[in-house]
Amino acid sequence: MDFEKIVCVTVALGLGMAPAVSGRAADPPADMKPYAETIPGTSVTFEMVPVAGGTFRMGSPASEAGRSEDEGPQHEVALGPFWIGKLEVTWREYDKFWLDMSVVQASYTSEIKAAGVDALTRPTPPYADESFGFGKGKQPVISVGHHAAMEYARWLSRKTGKVYRLPTEAEWEYACRAGATNAYSFGDDPATLGDYAWSAGNSDGQPRPVGGKKPNAWGLFDMHGNAAEWVLDLHQKDAYKARAGKPALGPVVLPTEHTYPHVVRGGSWDHDAPTLRCAARMASRGEWNRRDPQRPQSIWWLTDATFVGFRLVRPLEEQKDLVGLRSRVTKDSP
Amino acid sequence: MSHADDAPTVPSRRDFLKTSTAAAVATGFVRVPGAWAAGSDAIRVGLIGCGGRGTGAAENVLSAAPGVKLVAMGDAFKDRLEASRAELLKNPKLASLIDVTPERSFVGLDAFQKVIASDVDYIILATPPGFRPEHLQAAVAAGKNIFAEKPLAVDGPGIRSVLETYEQAKAKNLAVMGGTQRRHSNGYIETMKRVHDGAIGDLQAARCYWNQGALWNKPRQAEWSDLEWQMRNWLYFTWLSGDHIVEQHIHNLDVVNWAMNAHPAKALGLGGRQVRTGPEWGHIFDHFTVDYEYPSGAHLLSMCRQMPGTEGRVGEDLQGTLGACATSQDAKRYIITGKNEWRLSPDQVGVDPYVQEHTDLIASIRAGKPLNELKTVAESTLTAIMGRMSAYTGQSVTWEQALNSQQALVPPSGQLAWGPMPVPPVAEPGKTELV
Numbered sequence: 001m002d003f004e005k006i007v008c009v010t011v012a013l014g015l016g017m018a019p020a021v022s023g024r025a026a027d028p029p030a031d032m033k034p035y036a037e038t039i040p041g042t043s044v045t046f047e048m049v050p051v052a053g054g055t056f057r058m059g060s061p062a063s064e065a066g067r068s069e070d071e072g073p074q075h076e077v078a079l080g081p082f083w084i085g086k087l088e089v090t091w092r093e094y095d096k097f098w099l100d101m102s103v104v105q106a107s108y109t110s111e112i113k114a115a116g117v118d119a120l121t122r123p124t125p126p127y128a129d130e131s132f133g134f135g136k137g138k139q140p141v142i143s144v145g146h147h148a149a150m151e152y153a154r155w156l157s158r159k160t161g162k163v164y165r166l167p168t169e170a171e172w173e174y175a176c177r178a179g180a181t182n183a184y185s186f187g188d189d190p191a192t193l194g195d196y197a198w199s200a201g202n203s204d205g206q207p208r209p210v211g212g213k214k215p216n217a218w219g220l221f222d223m224h225g226n227a228a229e230w231v232l233d234l235h236q237k238d239a240y241k242a243r244a245g246k247p248a249l250g251p252v253v254l255p256t257e258h259t260y261p262h263v264v265r266g267g268s269w270d271h272d273a274p275t276l277r278c279a280a281r282m283a284s285r286g287e288w289n290r291r292d293p294q295r296p297q298s299i300w301w302l303t304d305a306t307f308v309g310f311r312l313v314r315p316l317e318e319q320k321d322l323v324g325l326r327s328r329v330t331k332d333s334p
Numbered sequence: 335m336s337h338a339d340d341a342p343t344v345p346s347r348r349d350f351l352k353t354s355t356a357a358a359v360a361t362g363f364v365r366v367p368g369a370w371a372a373g374s375d376a377i378r379v380g381l382i383g384c385g386g387r388g389t390g391a392a393e394n395v396l397s398a399a400p401g402v403k404l405v406a407m408g409d410a411f412k413d414r415l416e417a418s419r420a421e422l423l424k425n426p427k428l429a430s431l432i433d434v435t436p437e438r439s440f441v442g443l444d445a446f447q448k449v450i451a452s453d454v455d456y457i458i459l460a461t462p463p464g465f466r467p468e469h470l471q472a473a474v475a476a477g478k479n480i481f482a483e484k485p486l487a488v489d490g491p492g493i494r495s496v497l498e499t500y501e502q503a504k505a506k507n508l509a510v511m512g513g514t515q516r517r518h519s520n521g522y523i524e525t526m527k528r529v530h531d532g533a534i535g536d537l538q539a540a541r542c543y544w545n546q547g548a549l550w551n552k553p554r555q556a557e558w559s560d561l562e563w564q565m566r567n568w569l570y571f572t573w574l575s576g577d578h579i580v581e582q583h584i585h586n587l588d589v590v591n592w593a594m595n596a597h598p599a600k601a602l603g604l605g606g607r608q609v610r611t612g613p614e615w616g617h618i619f620d621h622f623t624v625d626y627e628y629p630s631g632a633h634l635l636s637m638c639r640q641m642p643g644t645e646g647r648v649g650e651d652l653q654g655t656l657g658a659c660a661t662s663q664d665a666k667r668y669i670i671t672g673k674n675e676w677r678l679s680p681d682q683v684g685v686d687p688y689v690q691e692h693t694d695l696i697a698s699i700r701a702g703k704p705l706n707e708l709k710t711v712a713e714s715t716l717t718a719i720m721g722r723m724s725a726y727t728g729q730s731v732t733w734e735q736a737l738n739s740q741q742a743l744v745p746p747s748g749q750l751a752w753g754p755m756p757v758p759p760v761a762e763p764g765k766t767e768l769v
Contacts, residue, residue, distance in 0.1 A: 099547075099642050127582075129546045129646025133665030136645070205667070205680075270680075293515075293688045294386035295393055295421050306665065334424070 028052040028081055032316060034219075035083075040159050042096050048083035048314060049219050055079075055247060056174050057181060059240050059279050064183055066274025070237045070281055076247040077170045080319065084167060084175050085311035086220060087210040088227050089152070091136035094144070097155045098123045098130075098300075107299055107331040120155050123148055123300035127293075132306045138209040140227035140309040146255065146262040146284065148300045149230045149310040150327035156312070165322065167313040168252040169233040169281075172265045175313075176224070176278045178217040183277045184224060185216040190273040197225030199276055203269035207307075224276040227309030228268040232322075235261040235283035250319040257328040259299060260284040268307035284308075296331045375700060380406035380438075380454035380478075382446045382469060384418035387483055388460030390688065392422055395458065395481065396431045398692035403431050406438040406452045408445030410461075410565055415441055443750050450476045456699075457481070462568035463576055464488045464744040467495040470708070474503045474510070479699055481692060484513035485584045485715040486708070488576035490739030493716045500708035509704030511695045512711025514588045518691040520684030521668040522589065525661055529593050533674040534654030537594055540634040542586035542650040544578075547642040551614055560755035570616025572722075572758065573743040577618040579605075579725070580718040583638035587626075587721075588714035589650045589661065590634050597713045598626035598634065598720070600732050605725030607760055609641045617760045624721035636721060663687075728763030741769040 032050035039045070059074040060067045097103075103122040104115040112121060123144075132143050144152075149166055156164045167175065182188045186196055193199060196216070198208045203225075211221040223229075233239075233253040243251055255262060261283035267276030274280065288305035289297050302308065315322075377399075381392045384407055392404050404422070409415040419439070423429050440448035446469050450457060457473045459466055459482040467487045473480050480503075487493045503510050516522045529537075552566045568574035575581040591597050603624035610620040620641055626634040637647075649662035657672015668678035684690070698705040720736035 095643065105550075125547050125549055125642075127546075127549065128664055129544075129648045131646050133647070133649060133662040133667065206665075290686045291688065293390045293394075295389035295418075296386075297390075303664070 029316070032081060032083065034086075037160060037162075039093065039096050039156065044092050044096055046089070046093055047086040049086045050083050051081060051175055051218060053079050053081040054174070056177060058170055058173055058248075060183070060277065064277070064279070066183075066277065067279065068281070070235075070240075071279045073240055073244050075240055075243045075245075077174070077243075077251060078247045078249050079171055079174055080250065081316045082167075082171060083314040083316075084171070084220060085313070086215075088140035088222050088229065088309050088311045090138050090210055091131065091141050092138065094141040094152060095136070097152050100155070103155065109330045109332045112330060120158055121151055122155070123151075124298065126298060126301040128301075128303070130301065132303070134206050134306060139207050140210050140222070142207055142227055142309045143302050143306050144309065145259070145289075145298070145300055145302055145329075146230050147259070147327045147329040150232075150255075152310075153312055154326055162314055163318055164312045164314050165325070166230055166232045166310060168250065168322075169231040169263050169265065170248070170251050171313055172229065172231045173278055175218065175220055176216065176266065178220065180217070180278070183279075185278060186214075193224065193273050193276065197222070197267075197276055198269045199225045199267065200270055200272050205270075207269045207309075223266055224278075225267055225271070226269055227266075228264045228271065228282060228307050229266050230308065230310040231263050231265055232325075233263045234258070235263045235281065250321075252319075252321065254321065254325070255327065255329075257330075257333045259329050259333050260286060260288070264308055270307040299329050299331055299333070375401065377402045377456045377696060377699070378406075378454045379404045379456045379458060380408070380449040380452060381418075381458045381460065382408045382449050383459065383461035383483075384409040384415045385460065388458060389418040389421055391458045391460055391481065391483065391692075392418070393425065393428060394686075394689045395456070395692040395696075396428050398689050399696040402456075402696065403433055405433050406440070406449045406454050407434050408440040408449035410441070410443055410445065411562075412441045415439060443747055443752075446747075447472060450478060455479060456696075459483060462565065462574040463581060464492075464568075464574040465747065467492040467499070467744075468747055470496055470499045470510075474499050474506065474508060477506060477508065479509040479695070479704070481511045481695060482513055482708075482711075484588075484711060485576055485580050485718065486512060486712050487715055487719070488573060488580060489719060489741055489743045490716075490737055491742040492744065493712050493719065493737060496708060496712045496715075500706065500712065503706055503708060507704055508706070509695055509699045510706050510708045511691055512707040513691070514585060514707075514711055514714060515687040515691050516585060516589055516663055517592065517707070518694055519663060519687035520682060520690075521663070521666060521678050522592075522661060524678055524682065525659060525668045525670070526592055528670060528674070528676060529652065529654075529659055530595070533657065533670050533676065534652060534659050534672060535656030537630070537632050537652055537654050539632055539653040540590045540593065540651065541636075542583075542590050542634065543637045543647040544583040544586055545637060545639040545645065545647045547644070547646070548610060548640055554614070559752045560757075561750065561752050564616070564755055564757075567614070567616065570614075570618050572618055575618070576715075576719060577622075577722050578640050579619075579622045579624070579638050579722050580715065582640075583622070583636065584714055584718045585663075586638075586648070586650050587634075587636060587717045588711065590636075590652070591710075591714050591717060593650075593652055593659075594628050594630070594632065594634075596628050596630065597717055597733065599629050600627045600730060601625070601717075601720045601724045601736075602730040603721045603725035604763075605722075606763075613757070617758050619725065619761070622721060622725050624724065626717070626721065723768065726761035726763065727766050727768045729768050731768065735768065739769060
């Protein structure tokens, strides 16, 4: 079954359902089970949760408290099924990638060409403790750039033989909502946020080990808060306007060779409640690396974004425009 | 770098970006109205050392104040100079401030002399630190204001030279900045103000850390001479970098000296080369632990390590009779606990300290009250050198022994030539002599 067929089926399913039902929109296909995968050659595991394809309303209504203009207009989105990380990617996992000496260290176009354009690349080291003072282990990986997150996914895909990648912005919001149409996956009242999320209100100024709060209805932890999460998309303020009127099938604004602005979702341990909403969109900026004293600045690490990490998805069937997608960012990027 | 970005800004609690207005206020210097509006005191910058940090410093100075131009560049290597110029020109905001003609681009081991001799009045010294004392001496002799990256030397003779240069710079009313940017970071300034005002009482002990993974390494190319290979991998040769305790950990040692208003009297250090043992890593150590003793009797435990996969920590902790203080530049964490609890509000963290140090230096030049940090940063550099000497030899080392050391690690530039350069043996505590 290819992507379009899956979407057709799921759109039909989704449209046939009563709207705004909290919980699962539909069951995932029978052959999609939750699973734990061990990164080959290591003892480090991570867990993936299946998500049925379906439709949802992306964005926030104009009436939602704390929203920004770029969250509208709300529009129908249809997605195929995928697995998504139950947890944010931790340092335990990321260390296996960035300290993998079998992978070349490369940042420039020329270095990548010399290594072979298809070569996996790993981060050049920062002139700093890479945890930026916040500890490692089961903490979410933080301070990593969009390019680094994409290269991690490519490395993991090569290691496992499965397609892992960043979620599209639409997949992320669909998974965050887990069927809910409210500001948060648990409702509209931020008073309950502390049960589900680490935010500036309760984190005591630091990221926390993943999975420490309640999950959403689909069993996903820390979608709100802890590390804010990279998605694939380049940020466009008016991206939703073009989608109004008809269901958008697997919408995505593909990343380019530019180092920013990319979309970050979910808010973080260092953000206040409105930024943690399901529909809230943050856009990365050059300032996120402003204290990197080297030029060119690192494309791997962000000195001033100790709040940003990521989680991965694995599509059941990859949508066509994402097949073979990889980061085009290098230190030569414009 | 990116195309136009009209994205909404959602500041995290510690991501408030201060404007240049705030920068001017933070420096405490009052601008003379119109002083440079007419271009009368334009600052012409010459960059010596066009690596990643030198290029960064050039961008920082161009962003630090109006009326600044980059007009000359020098590096030992042509490819480094060209890459640096191309990188700077990539930034559309800066391109109009860069006027480095081929006639003012200098390559070779004597490039520093040519930059100093060109029509510049503000020199950035960002070569490997082993060269710093000679470059500082030459720039002050020529009457230039200077931004010198830390550390300022790698050995006792180098420090003595820098202290002489300090006196000459003072006599000539020149401004010289030392590259320990924490001294220009609002977080540290606010914290130290409180520490000096007695918020944690009398300082009894301190700890400081720069534990991280490995840094970059440039694989040796067949056409490189020994000297070229060492200079391109300068971190790993003590004559060029001072070892990582001097090159990197100086930042944290400097903070503790600042807090103590003193430099240590003595050091007893351990260290070795445990993980980074291959020839590509030169002959430096990969870890040090040093017990420093200050004249007050207070001790400082200092740790630095460059080993991939190990637990990282960069910061400083102070213990006083009334409380404690913890600082971390990376985490933007500035906390006092105990009797006078205080925490820097994240929105007070302020501007980029790498820009701020140039803002402060330029403001001091324009106000006719030149800052001169040479002595302070020379003392912090010697603090680190003293620790290294102790760890290399296995003996305790006093301040006087370090300062008066006869071990000159750096050949004068006139004696350097592209060609053979043997790698010194790895230091062996108990065998390596204290010279």
